[in-house]
Amino acid sequence: MFLTGDTLVYSATDLAIAHECEFQLLRRLDERLGRVPRLESTDPLRDRAARLGREHEATVLAGYQERFGAGVVEISDQRVPGSDGTADLDFSPAALARQQDATVAAMHAGADVIYQGGFFDGRFHGRADFLVREGEVDEMARYAVVDTKLARSAKPKAVLQLAAYADQVQRLQVPVAENLRLLLGDGSQTEHETAASVAVYRELRRHTQQLLDRHHADGGPVRWGEDWYTACLWCDHCKAEIERTRDVRMIWGVRTRHREALRQAGLKTIDAVAAADRAPTGVDARTWAGLHAQAVLQRRQEEAAVAGAPQVFSETLDRARLDELPAPDPGDVFFDFEGDPLWVDADRSVWGLEYLFGLMETDGSYVTFWAHDRSAEGRALEDFLAYLRERRARFPGMHVYHYAGYEQYTLRALARRHDVGVAEVNELLDGGVFVDLYRTVKASVRVSQSSYSLKKLEPLYMGAMLRDDDGVTTGADSVLAYEAACALREAGDETGFAERLDELADYNRYDCLSTFRLRDWLLAQRAALGPGEAVGAPTEAVGGPTEAVGGPTEAVGAPTEAEGESAPADRRAARAGGTPADGAPSPQPMLGAGASPVHSLDGLAPGLHQVNLTHHGSSVRSAPESAEVVAQVESLIGRAFTTEAGSHSLAASDILVVTSSAEQAAQIGGDLGEADGGLADVRIGTVDELGNARAAVVICSLAASTQQDVRGHLAELLSVERWGAAIGASRWATIVIRSATLTRRIPSNPTDLAAVGAFLRLCDGARERRPRHR
């Protein structure tokens, strides 16, 4: 994202950011414009994933070069001399145009592969990883848009990025392959229909461009908590604002829905929630009690810190869940894995290596099983299982304690991966030998921290042994430290390698010890309650200090309404339609009048019209849409209407209403019945019972407000087979009435993305018609 003169130019990455978090994008614009200081964020894990992503891309490039040799054309960066003698990237319009010219020239020349092709249309600038020649159309080379992604499954964000480049290639009059292609991190590839993906991309682009331009025109920085943009609530930009504004999101365990309900009731901060004395509507009593108590407790910790006596507080919630903990046994062990989730061996097929199985026994002795390659990982698992077998024989009542689900999940995965001890692992896990203390913590106590990670609980029970911030202290640190250790070993530095491993073992040992102490602390909370005192006010415990001491060429948007105009050739609706393909004519309950071709209808242009409404919370029935259907019918009836049979006034029987559900059909039927002027002759039915019905005007009602409201049924709701048939049933015009927000959000999976894209294509070119309901 950058400015050329007064025009804001954005990239595929910016669109991807908008898709995930519009607030983040607006904030980045503010940073760009100097309205707010840059948010420094360091996420070493993300950096590493990015680095591995570039390596993956380089591998694919090398593969193409091996295959095509000089047929691979790289489009070079445009540079200008920088102030300090180096060369800076040149983002001037002229430079971007040169880059695009080179890309077009390479496509016209029929290059086998174009690497880093550049595009610029005045508003959008992008670099496509790969354009791969794939066949020809009218003696012109046709190109497939291909991208590499480290992920192991296709994400909508990646598909939309490809669609952005495909859109540009089309704009430049070069044929594009039917499918977009992703080359994933595990060596697999996925394909996505170009046309549908581009349709969704254009929606996203149109919306994002409006958002950016609106904010650019605003004088000041974006303000948190307004509702003209979306916010993900978890990215660094959102987190910073949540902290700064003391958003209710600071309360541990608050759900998005509850946050909405709290904000509706005017409870916008953790402080307001703590001070409130009763549940707002939309939050049930039990949930409210929990959130309120959590808010109060978190504030107490903050106040203690301000007063110079930092403390972590806790309360016992459920004695019964503490009682479910197994009786302590001298054979108990406290277990923790260290792994590198991005480790791959040569064939790249399996990701992740568990390089250390660490555990602590009750006498404090620490036991390790190391693995630095795939086969060693299998042996470590065998040794670990043999250790447990032997120990269980000696201590039949022993348990393996750990924090959160990773250990159990990973053991099952490792057993499957190496085909080692599958039955034994299942027996151990199903038999309750492994005990997840995170489960117990969540169910039995409330803690004044804003996170319930193991590290955040430690002030409650680690006392003077609380970890400081030096060395390896987080999971992310450990991943990076292991990568660094392996690099040292590859460089022949065995001593350095061993030193790093010692550090990692220290970190792992501390986690095991922490799990051990946590178990004992939980048992102590139980004991503090005394025998049988399960009910009553929560008891409380207090921990130590919180911290350790120390202008686009492509028009986007639909044409505007042009009433009464007789655009003769634009009968897109009829073309897009067609009858259901299942052959045998079905019963035709809706078949009726209007058999003659329509020549004109006063006040309604032929073809497809779209009425966008704003409504909320509807899935199968929408009263506002029903009211709008009635209003549209009323506005049409009586208008001059000419067929081969002659001219007359449009009657109720010339109109057919098609709905997505029986519920909506019933709703509309009722509303039409109540309306004045004999609207009962309007035929109504669901899109599935359409059959061969025909009418001069077809009105469609989709009823659903948003994608969330239809859950798993999005593809079914938007089915092109169904609505195509409905549109095709009109002899003059079709009016589609739907929620504007139904296609606003980008679906979270590629299947739904394709469904939305196909539906948008169906409605492509529809005239925007204004709502008639008052």
Next chain:
DNA sequence: ATGATACACGAGCGGTAAAC
């Protein structure tokens, strides 16, 4: 980047009670 898990909540379903 990923999977498991717990939880909340809406939809669908079946039973029961009340009303006709």
Next chain:
DNA sequence: GTTTACCGCTCGTGTATCAT
């Protein structure tokens, strides 16, 4: 005796959280 309204249950889905 039949219909309808309502309740509580299960089921499925989405979200938040943890871990590496």
